[in-house]
Amino acid sequence: MKFGVVIFPGSNCDQDCFWAAKDVLGEKAEYIWHNDIDLRGFDCIILPGGFSYGDYLRPGAIARFSRIMKSIVEFAKKGSFVLGICNGFQILLEVGLLPGAMLPNKNLHFICRYIYLKVENSQTPFTHLYKTGQVLSMPIAHHEGNFYITPDGLKRLQDNHQIVLRYCNAAGLVDSNANPNGAVDNIAGIINERGNVFGLMPHPERSSEEILGSDDGLLIFDSIRKWLK
Amino acid sequence: MLKVEIYITLKKTVVDPQGLVIKHALESLGFSEIAGVRYGKIINMQLDLKDAKIAQRQIDQMCKKLLANPIIEDYHFKIKKT
Numbered sequence: 414m415k416f417g418v419v420i421f422p423g424s425n426c427d428q429d430c431f432w433a434a435k436d437v438l439g440e441k442a443e444y445i446w447h448n449d450i451d452l453r454g455f456d457c458i459i460l461p462g463g464f465s466y467g468d469y470l471r472p473g474a475i476a477r478f479s480r481i482m483k484s485i486v487e488f489a490k491k492g493s494f495v496l497g498i499c500n501g502f503q504i505l506l507e508v509g510l511l512p513g514a515m516l517p518n519k520n521l522h523f524i525c526r527y528i529y530l531k532v533e534n535s536q537t538p539f540t541h542l543y544k545t546g547q548v549l550s551m552p553i554a555h556h557e558g559n560f561y562i563t564p565d566g567l568k569r570l571q572d573n574h575q576i577v578l579r580y581c582n583a584a585g586l587v588d589s590n591a592n593p594n595g596a597v598d599n600i601a602g603i604i605n606e607r608g609n610v611f612g613l614m615p616h617p618e619r620s621s622e623e624i625l626g627s628d629d630g631l632l633i634f635d636s637i638r639k640w641l642k
Numbered sequence: 643m644l645k646v647e648i649y650i651t652l653k654k655t656v657v658d659p660q661g662l663v664i665k666h667a668l669e670s671l672g673f674s675e676i677a678g679v680r681y682g683k684i685i686n687m688q689l690d691l692k693d694a695k696i697a698q699r700q701i702d703q704m705c706k707k708l709l710a711n712p713i714i715e716d717y718h719f720k721i722k723k724t
Contacts, residue, residue: 471711478708507711514713516652519659561656561714595659 414641415441416634417455419485419501421476422447426462426498426618433621434459438634447479457494457637458485460501462554462616472515472557473503482508494538494637495610499555502602502612510610511603512570513562518555519595525554527626528593530601530615531581534574537604538640539611542632548585549578549629551615553593553601558614560596560603567597578602578613644689644697648719650710651682685709694721 416434420427427444435442445458452458466475476482482504489495489510497505505511518524527550535545543549562570570576578601582591592599594614602613617630652658660681668676691697701719710717 470709474708474711514711516656516714517659519657521659521663559659563655563713595657 414456414638415443415454417443417445417452417458419445419447419458419460419481421463421465421479423465423467424461424463424500426500426616429616429618430459430461430498433618433631433634437621437631438638440634440638445481447476447481450480450484452484452488452493455488455493456641457496458488460485460495460497460504461618462499462501465500465504468500468557471503471507472500473505473507476500476504477508486510489605489610492607492609494641496539496633496637497610497612498616498618499553499558499614502614503557505610505612511605511612512566513560513597513603515557516559516561516595517557518559518593523554523556524558524593525552526593527552528601528615529581529583529585529591530578531585531587532577533579534577534604536574537577537608537611537636539604539633539636540577541640542636546585548581548583550627551617551620551630552626553615554619555594555614558594558596560594560600560614562597562600570600570603571598573606575603575606576600577604577611578615643724644691644694645722645724646687646689646697646701646719647722648685648687648701648705648709648717649682650685650705650715650717651680652714653716656714688724694723697721
């Protein structure tokens with residue numbers, strides 16, 4: 414299979430995602446410039462973390478209008494896989510492939526540390542190698558990760574099992590103490606209804622090898638690969 | 643030429659972390675009578691247009707498409723002739 418890693422001006426996790434897909438996982442990977450439009454031959458597009466267009470106006474607000482995004486929306490509509498990590502998640506919200514929006518973290522700090530996540534849905538193409546209820550350790554690094562959605566929108570996410578990852582403590586308890594940024598319902602990652610577009614604030618690529626402090630994130634990339642085989 | 647001021651604020655139903663911190667900071671400076679603070683943005687724009695009605699339509703489109711996120715933000719604007 415082949416991963417495509419999109420580079421926007423200001424992306425800074427593109428090389429880490431490329432490394433995780435190609436060098437750690439051992440699959441094909443290619444960079445895609447934000448001005449390109451051709452996605453033929455790709456099985457999964459990764460929108461990496463960073464500060465596309467300097468986060469001007471709102472994170473992801475400018476990137477969603479880059480040329481590649483039109484192709485990515487079509488790619489997603491065909492049912493192909495799109496994975497948005499951190500700023501990539503913010504772009505998926507702005508372009509409307511996922512519901513909701515991001516607010517500044519509740520404490521207004523840029524938070525860069527390891528947190529714990531609970532796998533709430535392990536029936537997705539991105540998480541089927543985990544167990545539901547499993548606790549993962551991954552780093553977050555963001556200023557706008559305070560996920561917001563209307564009460565109706567939240568209910569739809571809950572009813573459709575679209576909440577994939579939630580912030581928890583080491584024992585797997587999901588409560589306000591384990592919520593680093595104020596996100597509604599401790600939401601760290603959600604999937605679209607169709608199950609082919611996944612966005613998350615934590616960085617699986619930065620936790621894809623033990624030498625990095627955790628390899629809990631690798632199974633996200635491996636889940637995609639195994640699902641496609 | 644028209645001069646436009648666009649105000650973008652978080653919806654009243656959305657918690658505003660920046661407003662809360664500003665309120666807290668002002669209170670710690672002794673301003674104890676603040677009932678609430680909401681933080682927002684102003685965008686100043688000059689338009690090469692004479693017709694305020696056309697400008698109004700255009701600004702509305704700009705806000706809907708890019709300048710505000712309708713999920714979390716409200717906007718309003720003032721148009722002045724220069």
